[in-house]
Each structure stands twice: as C-alpha cells, then as structure tokens.
Amino acid sequence: MKILKSLWAYRSFILGSVNREFQFKYKNSLLGSFWALINPLAMIVVYTVIFSQLMRTKLPGVDSSFAYSIYLCAGIFTWGLFSEITGRAQNTFLENANLLKKLNFPRLCLPVIVVINAMVNFSVIFGLFTLFLLISGNFPGLTYLALAPLLAILVTLAIGLGITLGVLNVFFRDVGQFFGIFMQFWFWLTPIIYPPGVLPPPVQDLMRFNPMASLIAGFQASLVAKQWPNWDSLTYPAILAVLLCMLGMHLFRTQAGDMMDEL
Amino acid sequence: MGTVTVTNLGKAFKQYPSRWSRFAEWLLPSHQPRHTLKWVLQEISFAVRPGEAVGIIGLNGAGKSTLLKMITGTTRPTTGHINITGRIAALLELGIGFHPDFTGRQNSILAGQLLGYSANEIAHLMPKIEAFAEIDDYLDQPVRVYSSGMQMRLAFSVATAHRPDVLIVDEALSVGDAYFQHKSFERIREFQKQGTTLLIVSHDKQAIQSICDRAILLNAGRLAMQGTPEAVMDYYNALLAEHQEQQLSQTQLPEGKLKTVSGTGEATIQEISISDSENNNLNVVFVGQKIHINILVSVNEDIDSLVLGCGIKDRLGQMMFGTNTFHTSQALTDLKKGENYIFTIACSANLGVGSYSIHASLVRNHSHIEKNYHWIDGALVFEVFNKDKIDFVGCNWNEMVFDIKTIKE
Numbered sequence: 001m002k003i004l005k006s007l008w009a010y011r012s013f014i015l016g017s018v019n020r021e022f023q024f025k026y027k028n029s030l031l032g033s034f035w036a037l038i039n040p041l042a043m044i045v046v047y048t049v050i051f052s053q054l055m056r057t058k059l060p061g062v063d064s065s066f067a068y069s070i071y072l073c074a075g076i077f078t079w080g081l082f083s084e085i086t087g088r089a090q091n092t093f094l095e096n097a098n099l100l101k102k103l104n105f106p107r108l109c110l111p112v113i114v115v116i117n118a119m120v121n122f123s124v125i126f127g128l129f130t131l132f133l134l135i136s137g138n139f140p141g142l143t144y145l146a147l148a149p150l151l152a153i154l155v156t157l158a159i160g161l162g163i164t165l166g167v168l169n170v171f172f173r174d175v176g177q178f179f180g181i182f183m184q185f186w187f188w189l190t191p192i193i194y195p196p197g198v199l200p201p202p203v204q205d206l207m208r209f210n211p212m213a214s215l216i217a218g219f220q221a222s223l224v225a226k227q228w229p230n231w232d233s234l235t236y237p238a239i240l241a242v243l244l245c246m247l248g249m250h251l252f253r254t255q256a257g258d259m260m261d262e263l
Numbered sequence: 264m265g266t267v268t269v270t271n272l273g274k275a276f277k278q279y280p281s282r283w284s285r286f287a288e289w290l291l292p293s294h295q296p297r298h299t300l301k302w303v304l305q306e307i308s309f310a311v312r313p314g315e316a317v318g319i320i321g322l323n324g325a326g327k328s329t330l331l332k333m334i335t336g337t338t339r340p341t342t343g344h345i346n347i348t349g350r351i352a353a354l355l356e357l358g359i360g361f362h363p364d365f366t367g368r369q370n371s372i373l374a375g376q377l378l379g380y381s382a383n384e385i386a387h388l389m390p391k392i393e394a395f396a397e398i399d400d401y402l403d404q405p406v407r408v409y410s411s412g413m414q415m416r417l418a419f420s421v422a423t424a425h426r427p428d429v430l431i432v433d434e435a436l437s438v439g440d441a442y443f444q445h446k447s448f449e450r451i452r453e454f455q456k457q458g459t460t461l462l463i464v465s466h467d468k469q470a471i472q473s474i475c476d477r478a479i480l481l482n483a484g485r486l487a488m489q490g491t492p493e494a495v496m497d498y499y500n501a502l503l504a505e506h507q508e509q510q511l512s513q514t515q516l517p518e519g520k521l522k523t524v525s526g527t528g529e530a531t532i533q534e535i536s537i538s539d540s541e542n543n544n545l546n547v548v549f550v551g552q553k554i555h556i557n558i559l560v561s562v563n564e565d566i567d568s569l570v571l572g573c574g575i576k577d578r579l580g581q582m583m584f585g586t587n588t589f590h591t592s593q594a595l596t597d598l599k600k601g602e603n604y605i606f607t608i609a610c611s612a613n614l615g616v617g618s619y620s621i622h623a624s625l626v627r628n629h630s631h632i633e634k635n636y637h638w639i640d641g642a643l644v645f646e647v648f649n650k651d652k653i654d655f656v657g658c659n660w661n662e663m664v665f666d667i668k669t670i671k672e
Contacts, residue, residue, distance in 0.1 A: 012385075013376035020365065020373060027364055102355050104336035105377055171285060257339035261276050 006106040013105065017113045022120060040125035044132055047072045059195060059224070066138055067224055073129050074223040075192035075216045077122065078151075082158045082212065083183055084118040089162025090169050090176055097263040107256065111163050115155060133223070146222040146229050153238050154215050160244025167251045170259050192216055211237035264313035265349035265428030265460035267334060272307040272343035274329050275300035300341075303329050304484045307343070311429075316461035318471035318492055320499050321481035327464045330481065331355060331431055334462065349428025349460070352378070354419065363407035367398065367417050370406055374421045388424040395450075396420040412440060419447055426454050432463045448474070468496050472579050493580035494523070497640040501525035526637035529566050530598070530625045534559040535643045537621070540609075548612045549650040550660045556608040558623055562598045569595045569636070571606050572624040576640070577658055578617060585622065589629040612647060613660040620644045 026032045048069040059067040092110040133139045169175040190212045207213040215237050218229030277298040279285045284297040304326040311317050321327050332338040335353040361370045375385040396416045471492050478495035480488040488495050536557045537545045574585020588594050621643040627634035
C-alpha cells in the first residue's frame with residue numbers, strides 16, 4: 001500500500017520518463033515518431049506477405065489464407081511484450097545506478113517505467129495488427145476480449161520475473177547473460193511459429209509446465225480460431241505470475257539496502 | 264521545521280572473499296555469514312536544530328559522503344537511526360540525470376519530476392528557474408552543448424527552486440564562476456534566514472566559517488570533534504599533517520578562544536609577543552600602528568631547512584594577511600641542535616576594529632603538509648582600537664581620500 005502511494009506521488013516522473021524515452025528514440029530523425037509506426041508495419045507485412053502470399057504456408061485445419069500470418073503475429077507480438085519487459089527489467093537497476101545512488105526516489109518507479117514503456121510499444125504494434133485484422137476481414141469478434149485477462153497474466157508474469165532477475169542481476173551479472181540464452185531456448189520451445197501439433201507427444205505433454213505455452217495458445221485461440229481460451233490451462237500461469245511477483249518484491253525489499261552498496 | 268537527528272549511526276559494507284562466497288551465502292542461508300564487514304562510519308550521533316547551519320569536514324575517505332547519502336536516504340545505515348522532519352533537498356551531485364540530447368527545459372522538467380514535483384508545480388516554478396540560471400536562450404538547446412558551468416547553474420536552479428526545510432550541500436558549489444558562486448551562496452543564505460536547516464560538506468574554510476554555526480569533524484569514520492567552526496577548522500588543519508608523528512593539543516584561552524598546537528617538534532616556538540617600534544610590549548594595538556611581532560624559536564634537532572610563517576587572523580579564524588620566510592627568500596638552512604633564533608616581523612596593523620590572534624608556524628618548506636615542526640593557531644590574542652583614524656567599517660584599514668567637485672553646466 002505504501003509502495004503504491006509513493007509510486008502515485010511520483011506519477012509525473014514515471015509518465016515523464018516514459019514520454020522521454022519514446023521521444024528519445026526518434027529525437028534526431030526527420031520522420032520522428034512516424035518510425036514508431038513504420039517498424040511494426042514492416043513486421044506485419046513481412047509475416048503476412050511472405051508467409052501467406054509467397055510461401056503459401058497453411059495452418060493445419062484452418063482454411064483462411066491469412067491464418068498462419070495471424071497465428072504468427074498473435075504469438076510473436078505477445079512474446080515480444082513478455083521479452084521486452086523481462087529483458088529491460090533485469091537491467092533497469094544496473095542501467096540507472098547513477099540515479100539510484102545520488103537521488104532518493106521510490107526505486108520501484110524503474111520497473112514500472114519499463115512496463116509502461118513496453119505496453120506503449122505493444123499497443124502501437126497491436127493496434128496496427130488489429131487494424132489489419134479489421135481490414136482483411138479476420139477480426140475475431142467477441143473473443144478479442146479474451147486478450148485483456150491474457151495480457152494481464154502475461155504482464156504480471158513478466159514483471160514478477162523481471163524484478164526477481166533485476167535484483168539478482170545486481171549481485172550476479174551472470175543472471176543477465178544466462179537469461180539471454182535462456183530466452184532463446186524458451187522462445188523456440190514455445191509453440192509460437194509452429195503449431196503445437198508438430199511436437200512429439202511426450203514434449204507436448206511437458207508444455208503444461210511452460211506458462212508461456214498456455215498463454216500464447218490462448219492468444220492464438222482467440223485471434224485465429226475465434227474461440228475462447230482454455231481458462232483451466234491459465235490457472236497455472238496466473239498462480240506462477242503472482243508467486244513470482246511476491247518473490248520479486250520480497251527479494252527487492254530484503255536486498256534493496258545491499259543492492260545500493262553493490263551498484 | 265527541519266531537524267536532523269542522527270543516533271548511533273554506523274555503516275558497514277559487506278566484503279566477500281570471492282564472488283562465489285556471496286552465492287554460497289545466498290544458497291545456504293543456515294550457514295554462518297561468509298562476509299566480513301568493513302566499517303566506514305561508526306557511532307555517529309548528532310542533532311541539528313531547526314534553522315541551524317552545520318558544516319561537516321574531514322579528510323578524503325573520512326565518511327562524509329556516506330553520511331550524507333544515508334541522510335538523504337539513498338544508502339541504508341547498518342546500525343542506528345536517522346530522524347528527519349521537514350522536506351529535504353540535496354545538492355549532492357548537480358546535473359545527475361541530465362540527458363545530453365534533451366534541452367535544458369526538458370531536463371529541468373524531468374529533474375523536477377525526480378524531486379517529486381507535479382507537472383503543475385514545475386510549470387509554475389519554470390520562470391523562476393529560468394531567471395536564476397541566467398543561461399538565456401541556451402535553455403532550449405540540448406544540454407550537450409552546455410559548458411559544465413551552465414549545466415551546474417541550471418541544475419542548481421532546479422534543485423533550489425523551492426525552499427526546503429533541510430538543505431544538504433556537498434561540494435557541488437565549488438564549480439561555477441565566482442559570480443554564480445556568490446549568487447548561489449546568497450540563495451543558500453536567504454534560505455537559512457527563512458529558517459532552512461543546512462548541512463554543508465566542504466573543504467573551503469571560508470565557506471564553513473562564514474555560513475555555519477557549528478562544525479562536525481569526521482576522522483576515519485568516527486566523529487572526532489564538534490564545536491565552533493573556527494575551532495574545528497583549526498583542528499582539521501592540524502589533522503592534515505597528522506600522518507607525521509606529532510603532538511596535537513587544543514587549549515581554551517581565557518578569552519574563550521581555542522588555541523591549537525601541533526607539530527613534530529624538531530624546532531619549537533618558545534615565545535610570541537607584539538611590541539611597538541620602541542620595543543614596549545603591547546596587547547592593545549591602534550589601527551594603522553606600526554608593530555613588531557617577535558617570535559623566539561629554538562632548534563631541538565639538527566634540521567636542514569626552516570621556514571617561519573606568520574599571520575594575523577580575525578576572531579572567525581580567517582586569515583587577514585600572512586606570509587612566510589620561504590616567500591621572502593629567507594629560509595634558514597643547516598640548523599644545529601641548541602640554536603635559538605629571534606624573528607622580528609615589522610608590519611602595520613592596517614586592521615579594522617576587533618579582536619585578532621597571531622598564527623605562527625615552523626615548517627620545513629613552504630607548506631605544512633610536507634613537514635610540520637610546530638604550528639600554533641590563536642597563540643596571542645590582541646585587540647585593535649581606533650584611536651586617530653576616521654570611523655570606518657570592514658576588517659582592513661585603508662585611507663580613502665574623497666575629492667569632491669561640483670559639475671558646472
């Protein structure tokens with residue numbers, strides 16, 4: 001409660017930092033924030049034109065020519081949000097060491113800034129994607145609403161993991177290095193660019209333990225198959241997300257003092 | 264109202280023999296700690312009353328910055344408590360968090376947000392910040408084209424845009440040109456008048472003596488002394504030469520002044536007196552009077568070089584004037600044990616009315632850092648009265664001749 005209150009008091013700093021980071025990216029460019037649109041647009045074009053039009057990749061069981069493109073975007077963009085939050089959160093304390101050492105402000109502002117930043121980037125890219133769904137006549141309708149709870153679980157999971165890693169990374173830089181490699185394996189071990197059916201059955205069984213697998217499957221179900229996600233399969237990621245958040249906060253609270261000495 | 268109360272404060276850093284031992288300590292929490300504590304501050308207790316100005320001095324590594332960091336809250340104390348009432352602002356390192364690619368205005372807004380101001384407050388303060396920084400149209404240029412002085416001006420203006428209840432100043436102020444230094448000190452003084460409690464770290468004797476009511480000396484992580492800025496500064500000066508084997512003592516003179524004596528003792532000052540040109544001893548001097556300062560020195564060991572320094576300090580301990588025999592090219596060489604010398608320094612007491620003291624020192628070369636034989640502050644106190652000069656103010660007598668003419672149209 002106290003933490004939330006102090007974060008609220010620093011809301012103008014948080015929003016200012018988010019705004020500044022966004023501006024900074026396009027500061028010295030002629031087209032400015034136009035680039036923020038061009039980049040994701042290019043990605044969507046690559047996934048749709050190359051896979052659905054040139055390679056004519058088809059998703060088993062779905063007839064639409066855009067199905068595989070939508071499947072890809074549903075997985076890659078949401079994975080991107082997850083990996084941006086965890087990746088940036090684990091470095092945020094190290095990157096802002098100077099600020100932390102000299103000024104007294106609620107330190108949890110930093111991961112909050114990371115989350116908001118990632119969400120801003122995500123909304124731009126996902127907004128364009130939604131526009132594409134509407135134009136190409138593939139908008140899923142009501143099941144689009146399933147995105148809200150799915151995203152909530154995903155962001156909670158990401159930030160819990162991010163803060164935990166962020167604190168550990170201050171003491172053991174190996175964590176950052178290791179997690180970079182770990183994310184590569186994790187990405188390819190999650191059915192994002194391939195359908196889960198291609199995995200051998202024993203591996204498919206193990207996917208139960210991969211929280212991202214059920215989350216991504218949820219996104220894909222609601223956007224591609226226009227079905228509601230399998231809510232039962234989301235219990236485990238949701239509980240894990242809350243536990244990780246608690247672990248992160250606990251680590252942060254007990255180690256904050258030592259962390260400042262180590263930075 | 265701003266108060267700072269520090270009780271039995273201590274700070275230790277954990278030191279691990281290797282990177283793996285911290286890892287082991289985390290994984291096997293039941294085991295004994297694998298780290299050793301390195302204490303950088305111990306048993307610090309002091310209280311600063313509302314509106315008081317306290318200077319913190321100490322050699323490099325004495326723990327001043329760590330203490331300030333704990334007071335501002337960026338570092339957590341290992342033992343003890345800090346109790347602060349009122350809003351605190353710190354000028355620790357100015358310009359921290361400035362981003363070179365953003366304009367001064369954008370950076371000031373962000374710096375203000377970092378201090379917890381709302382967007383509205385900042386918009387309200389912006390004209391004040393702009394006016395105080397005096398960097399004109401640079402304000403809308405990226406900070407990377409600023410000189411370091413301009414950055415400092417802007418950062419100082421932002422940090423002091425609001426009067427805090429407690430203001431903490433690290434040596435940040437020593438940058439910037441003389442004009443801005445004056446201006447910033449003026450602002451700090453203004454805050455002080457309005458009731459801001461000040462905590463200042465500085466090596467600048469004049470800054471400490473002119474602003475602070477009290478000084479605290481830290482030495483090797485402990486509170487070595489608390490007292491009037493003058494007494495603490497004198498002790499600090501003596502500490503500077505402490506790594507030589509020498510004696511250091513402070514005694515209270517009857518007039519309430521502190522006399523500080525230090526030195527290794529190869530040569531000692533036996534006697535100091537002031538006399539007029541007819542050799543009559545004086546303890547009252549008139550403005551502008553020609554005086555002789557007589558210093559009797561004995562040599563206790565064979566030494567190769569001896570320089571006598573002599574000067575007059577005012578009641579705040581500020582040096583009015585002084586020089587030494589190194590600068591006058593009169594350093595003595597090859598002195599033998601048992602020799603005695605009498606130095607007579609002739610000068611005019613071109614001083615303002617008030618109480619003054621003689622400072623005298625015997626050193627090997629031109630500064631006391633290298634080798635300090637004997638050092639006396641506040642050795643002889645004398646009063647200066649105005650007998651035959653016109654009334655004047657200030658600490659220095661200088662005859663002013665007014666020539667007045669009417670201008671005819």
